[in-house]
Amino acid sequence: MTDTNQVEDAIELHSDGIEAELTQLVERLLDEARKQGAHEATASVSDSISVEVSARARDIENVAYEQGRVFHVNVNVDHREGTAVTSDVSDAAIKETVAQAMSIARYTEPDPCNGLPAKDRLTFEFKDLAQNYPTAVNMDRLKADALAADAAALDYDQCIMPAHGADASQMATCGVRGNSLGFVCATRHTGYGRSATAIAKSDAGMQSDYWFDRDCHPDKIESAESIGREASRRAKRRLDPKPIRTGTYPVMYDRWIAPSLLYPLIEGISGGNLYRQETYLEDSLGKQVASQKLTLREYPHIQGRSQSRNCDADGVTTEEHTIIDNGVVDTYLLGTYSGRRLDMRSTGHAGGITNVHVETDFAPLQDLLHEMKEGLLVTSLIGSGTNLVTGDYSCGAAGFWIENGEIAYPVDNVTIASNLDAMYKGIVGFADDIQDRSSIRTGAILVDAMTVASN
Amino acid sequence: MTETAAQAHRDLLELAQLTDDDLSTNVDTMLSRQIDDAELFIQHSRSESWALEDGKVKDGRFAVSQGVGVRAITGEKTGFAHTNELNDRALRKACLMASSIADRGGNRVAQIPSDLPFKRVYEGGDPTANISNDEKVRLLSELDRYTRGLDHRIAEVSVNLRGSTERALVYASDGTNQFDDRPLVSCRIHVIVKDGNRTESGTDGGGGRYPLDVFFADDFAKAKAMARESVRMAITKLDSVAAPAGEMPVVLGPGWAGVLLHEAVGHGLEGDCERKQTSCFAGKIGEKVASELCTVIDDATIEGRRGSLSMDDEGTPGQRTVLIEDGILRGFMWDKHNAILTGNQSTGNGRRESFACMTIPRMTNTFMLAGDSDPEDIVRSVNKGVYCSSFSGGSVDPTSGRFVFATTEAYLIENGKLTSPIHGCMLTGYPWDVMNSISMVGSDFALDAGIGTCGKQGQGVPVGLGQPTLKVEKITVGGTTA
Numbered sequence: 009m010t011d012t013n014q015v016e017d018a019i020e021l022h023s024d025g026i027e028a029e030l031t032q033l034v035e036r037l038l039d040e041a042r043k044q045g046a047h048e049a050t051a052s053v054s055d056s057i058s059v060e061v062s063a064r065a066r067d068i069e070n071v072a073y074e075q076g077r078v079f080h081v082n083v084n085v086d087h088r089e090g091t092a093v094t095s096d097v098s099d100a101a102i103k104e105t106v107a108q109a110m111s112i113a114r115y116t117e118p119d120p121c122n123g124l125p126a127k128d129r130l131t132f133e134f135k136d137l138a139q140n141y142p143t144a145v146n147m148d149r150l151k152a153d154a155l156a157a158d159a160a161a162l163d164y165d166q167c168i169m170p171a172h173g174a175d176a177s178q179m180a181t182c183g184v185r186g187n188s189l190g191f192v193c194a195t196r197h198t199g200y201g202r203s204a205t206a207i208a209k210s211d212a213g214m215q216s217d218y219w220f221d222r223d224c225h226p227d228k229i230e231s232a233e234s235i236g237r238e239a240s241r242r243a244k245r246r247l248d249p250k251p252i253r254t255g256t257y258p259v260m261y262d263r264w265i266a267p268s269l270l271y272p273l274i275e276g277i278s279g280g281n282l283y284r285q286e287t288y289l290e291d292s293l294g295k296q297v298a299s300q301k302l303t304l305r306e307y308p309h310i311q312g313r314s315q316s317r318n319c320d321a322d323g324v325t326t327e328e329h330t331i332i333d334n335g336v337v338d339t340y341l342l343g344t345y346s347g348r349r350l351d352m353r354s355t356g357h358a359g360g361i362t363n364v365h366v367e368t369d370f371a372p373l374q375d376l377l378h379e380m381k382e383g384l385l386v387t388s389l390i391g392s393g394t395n396l397v398t399g400d401y402s403c404g405a406a407g408f409w410i411e412n413g414e415i416a417y418p419v420d421n422v423t424i425a426s427n428l429d430a431m432y433k434g435i436v437g438f439a440d441d442i443q444d445r446s447s448i449r450t451g452a453i454l455v456d457a458m459t460v461a462s463n
Numbered sequence: 464m465t466e467t468a469a470q471a472h473r474d475l476l477e478l479a480q481l482t483d484d485d486l487s488t489n490v491d492t493m494l495s496r497q498i499d500d501a502e503l504f505i506q507h508s509r510s511e512s513w514a515l516e517d518g519k520v521k522d523g524r525f526a527v528s529q530g531v532g533v534r535a536i537t538g539e540k541t542g543f544a545h546t547n548e549l550n551d552r553a554l555r556k557a558c559l560m561a562s563s564i565a566d567r568g569g570n571r572v573a574q575i576p577s578d579l580p581f582k583r584v585y586e587g588g589d590p591t592a593n594i595s596n597d598e599k600v601r602l603l604s605e606l607d608r609y610t611r612g613l614d615h616r617i618a619e620v621s622v623n624l625r626g627s628t629e630r631a632l633v634y635a636s637d638g639t640n641q642f643d644d645r646p647l648v649s650c651r652i653h654v655i656v657k658d659g660n661r662t663e664s665g666t667d668g669g670g671g672r673y674p675l676d677v678f679f680a681d682d683f684a685k686a687k688a689m690a691r692e693s694v695r696m697a698i699t700k701l702d703s704v705a706a707p708a709g710e711m712p713v714v715l716g717p718g719w720a721g722v723l724l725h726e727a728v729g730h731g732l733e734g735d736c737e738r739k740q741t742s743c744f745a746g747k748i749g750e751k752v753a754s755e756l757c758t759v760i761d762d763a764t765i766e767g768r769r770g771s772l773s774m775d776d777e778g779t780p781g782q783r784t785v786l787i788e789d790g791i792l793r794g795f796m797w798d799k800h801n802a803i804l805t806g807n808q809s810t811g812n813g814r815r816e817s818f819a820c821m822t823i824p825r826m827t828n829t830f831m832l833a834g835d836s837d838p839e840d841i842v843r844s845v846n847k848g849v850y851c852s853s854f855s856g857g858s859v860d861p862t863s864g865r866f867v868f869a870t871t872e873a874y875l876i877e878n879g880k881l882t883s884p885i886h887g888c889m890l891t892g893y894p895w896d897v898m899n900s901i902s903m904v905g906s907d908f909a910l911d912a913g914i915g916t917c918g919k920q921g922q923g924v925p926v927g928l929g930q931p932t933l934k935v936e937k938i939t940v941g942g943t944t945a
Binding site for chain 1: 511513516517519520521522523524525526527528529530539540541542543544545546547548549557560561563564596597599600618619621655657661662663664706708709710739740741743819821855856857858859860862863864865867868869886887888889890891892893896937939940941942943944945
C-alpha cells in the first residue's frame with residue numbers, strides 16, 4: 009500500500025516563485041521570436057495542477073492527478089501571423105516552437121488588421137482580483153468529501169440508485185502572458201469543486217440529474233452533503249414525466265438555465281461573428297433587439313470570481329460596460345482584431361465576457377408563474393439547436409408543466425422552438441431568485457410564447 | 464511489427480527519454496504496491512491547421528502535445544496520473560501518484576492480452592509529408608476563388624485544412640506492449656449566402672486516416688466537390704420555410720444521418736453504462752430493442768476511416784462488434800477495465816482524447832447495415848412528414864434514453880414528394896420508441912464523409928457514422944408550426 013503522505017509530498021504545488029519562473033519563460037519565448045525575425049510577438053505559458061477524487065456506491069472509485077505546462081507563441085511578420093503551441097517543455101522546445109510559428113507566418117497572407125493593440129490600451133497596473141487561495145492537497149479530506157456527497161445522494165430517497173457517483177477536486181493554475189510591447193500579465197487561480205450525479209428509478213423508467221459547485225475559495229463551495237442531496241432531489245422530481253399537447257405556450261427558463269437563453273445574444277454581438285456576418289444581429293448597434301426590461305451590465309473586476317480579469321486576451325484593459333440598455337445594443341463586444349475589421353475600437357472583449365449582470369425590476373418567482381398561468385417551466389436543455397445566422401432556435405427540453413401558476417407534473421422529451429429575435433423581444437419578466445454561479449447573473453426568465461412539441 | 468513501425472516505436476521512446484527497461488521497472492514497482500493492473504500510455508502528437516477567411520490565408524497553427532498517462536487499477540478503483548514532462552523521474556512520480564489508489568488489490572489473476580491479430584487499417588507517418596506549405600496555401604486560395612465563382616449570392620467563404628499524426632505506445636502489466644501511429648486529416652468549407660434580407664449558411668467537409676494528398680488529387684477534385692455541396696446546401700436553405708412541430712413520420716437520408724444511431728443506441732451500449740447499470744439498455748442482451756430491420760455494427764477495422772483504429776488506446780486490436788442484429792441486442796462496446804469487472808472481453812473500444820485523459824469505452828465507426836427498400840419508395844410512402852439529409856450533431860442522456868439531434872438540411876414530405884426546405888430544428892425521442900418504429904430500411908448504405916467528433920465526459924474523439932435511407936414512423940419534430 010502506498011502511504012498517502014508520500015503521495016501528498018510528491019504533489020509539487022506552485023511555489024511563490026512560479027510567476028517569476030513562467031515570466032522568465034515568456035520573456036525567453038519573446039526574445040527568441042525577436043531573434044528569429046518577428047516584428048511583434050505574443051507568448052504565454054500556463055502551468056496547472058489538479059487532483060480529483062471520485063466516489064461511487066459508497067466507495068472511492070477514481071483518483072486522478074494532473075500536471076501540465078503549455079507554451080503558446082504567436083508571431084507577426086509584416087502583418088502575417090503564425091501560431092505554435094506545445095506541451096514539450098524542454099529547453100530545445102522554445103527555439104523549435106518559435107521556429108514553427110515563424111515558418112507558418114511565411115505562408116499566411118498579410119492582413120493589416122493583425123497586430124498588437126496600441127500600447128496605451130494595454131494593462132500595466134493590475135488590481136488584486138482575489139482568485140488565488142492555495143491550500144495543501146489533503147487527500148483524506150477530498151476522499152471524505154467525495155464519499156459524503158455520494159452517500160448523501162444515495163441516502164436521499166429509496167428511489168435513488170448508485171449512478172456515476174460524486175467527486176471532489178482542487179486545482180491551481182498559473183498563467184503568464186506577455187507581448188513584445190513590454191506587456192506582461194501573470195495570474196494565479198485556484199479552483200475547488202464538488203459535484204454529484206444521481207439516478208432515480210420508478211416503474212416508468214430512470215431519470216438522472218447532476219449538481220455541482222465551484223469556487224476560487226475552498227470555504228465558499230456548497231457542502232458535499234448538500235451537493236449530493238440536491239443531485240438526488242433534482243433526479244427524483246423528474247420521475248414519471250407525462251407528454252403534453254404540442255402547441256404554443258409561455259416558457260420559463262429556470263434560474264440555472266436562464267444564462268443559456270442569453271448567451272446567443274452575447275455571441276450575436278461579438279466581434280468574430282459580426283465581421284464574419286455569422287449573426288442575425290449585424291448592424292444592431294443602437295437598435296432594439298430585446299425587451300425593454302433587459303439591461304445587461306458587465307463588471308470585469310469583481311473580487312473572488314473566477315471570470316474576473318484585469319485585461320482581455322490581447323492585454324487590453326477591461327472596463328465596466330452597459331452591453332444592452334433597456335433592450336438596445338449599447339456596445340458590440342470587440343477584441344483588437346475584430347475591432348479593426350469593423351473599423352471600431354476594441355472594447356476589451358478578446359476571449360469573451362467576464363461577469364455580466366441582468367439589471368431589471370426582478371419580480372417574485374411566484375408572481376411570474378401566476379402571470380404565465382399555463383406553460384412550460386424548463387429546468388434542463390439538451391442539444392445545441394441555435395442558428396445564430398438566422399436566429400432559428402430549437403432545443404430539446406425537460407422541466408415541469410405549469411397549471412394555474414403551479415407545478416402540475418414533470419415533462420420530458422419535448423422541444424422548444426422559436427426565433428431568437430422574437431424570444432428576446434418577447435421576454436415578459438425576470439424572477440428575483442437570482443443565482444450568481446455562471447458568468448451571467450440572473451433569475452428565471454419568462455418568454456411570452458414558444459412552440460412546444462411533444463409526443 | 465513492420466520495420467518502419469518498429470523504428471517509429473524506438474523514436475517515440477527516445478523522444479520520451481525512456482528505455483524499455485524504464486517501462487518494465489515502473490510497471491513492476493506499481494505491481495509491488497498491491498495493484499491489479501498497471502498501464503503506461505506514452506503519446507506524441509503533432510498537428511497543423513491552416514484557415515482561410517475573408518479571401519486570405521490568415522491563420523496557421525502548429526501544435527505539439529506529448530506526455531505520459533499512468534493508470535493503476537485495483538478492483539473497481541482506478542488511480543490516474545499524467546505528466547507532460549517526459550523522463551524517468553517524472554514517470555516515477557506519476558506512477559507513485561497513480562498507485563495511491565491501492566488498498567487491497569494485487570491478487571487478481573493476470574489477464575492475458577487479446578490474441579487477436581493486429582491488423583493495420585491505415586499507414587503511419589506524417590500525412591502532410593508529401594504536400595508543401597505552398598501547396599496547402601494554394602489549395603485554400605484556389606478553393607476560395609472556386610467557391611465564390613459558384614454563385615453571386617455568396618457573402619463569405621471559410622476553409623479549414625488540418626493534418627495530424629499521433630504516435631502512441633501502451634505498455635501494461637498484462638503483457639501488452641503495443642504501438643500505433645495514427646494519421647488524421649480533414650478539410651472543411653463553410654459558406655454564408657445572402658439574398659435580399661435572408662442569410663443562410665452551408666457546411667461540408669470530409670477526412671479520414673489517410674494522406675492529405677487526397678484533397679489535392681485531380682486538381683482538388685474532392686475539395687471542390689465539398690465546396691459545391693456547401694453552396695448547394697446554403698442556397699437551398701434561402702427558400703426554407705418554418706419547420707413543423709409535433710410527432711410525425713421522418714425519413715433520414717443515407718450516411719451522416721447515422722448520428723441518430725450514435726445517439727439513440729450507441730452511447731447507451733458503451734460498457735461503462737452496462738457495468739454501472741446506468742443505461743436504459745442495461746441487462747437487455749438477447750432482448751428486442753429495435754425493429755427487426757435493424758442491424759447495428761461498430762467497426763474500427765474499415766480501412767482509412769476517421770473512426771478506425773488499428774489498436775485502441777489500451778493496445779487491444781480494433782474490432783468489428785455486432786451491437787444489434789435483426790432488432791435483438793447482441794453486445795456492448797467494452798474497454799478492458801469495464802470488461803474485466805463484468806466478465807467480458809474488451810472489444811477494442813477503450814479510447815482517450817489524449818494521454819491527459821482517462822480511458823473510457825467509446826464508439827469507433829458505428830452504422831446500420833443496408834435493407835431492401837428502394838430509397839425513392841421510402842419517401843413515396845410518407846403522406847405528410849419530414850425528410851432530413853444533414854445534421855449538425857446530437858446529444859443523449861443515456862439514463863432516460865432521451866436523445867436529440869439537430870437538422871441542418873431538411874424538407875417537408877407532402878404526398879410522397881419532397882417539397883419545401885425547412886428551417887433547422889431539433890428531433891427528439893426515446894430509443895425504444897424510435898428504433899422500434901423503423902419501418903423501412905433502404906438499400907443505399909453509405910458511411911459519412913469523415914468529419915464527426917464525439918464528446919463524452921469532456922473528451923472529444925474522432926468517430927465515423929453511417930446508415931442507409933430509413934423511415935421512422937414517429938419521432939417528435941421540434942419546429943415552430945404547431
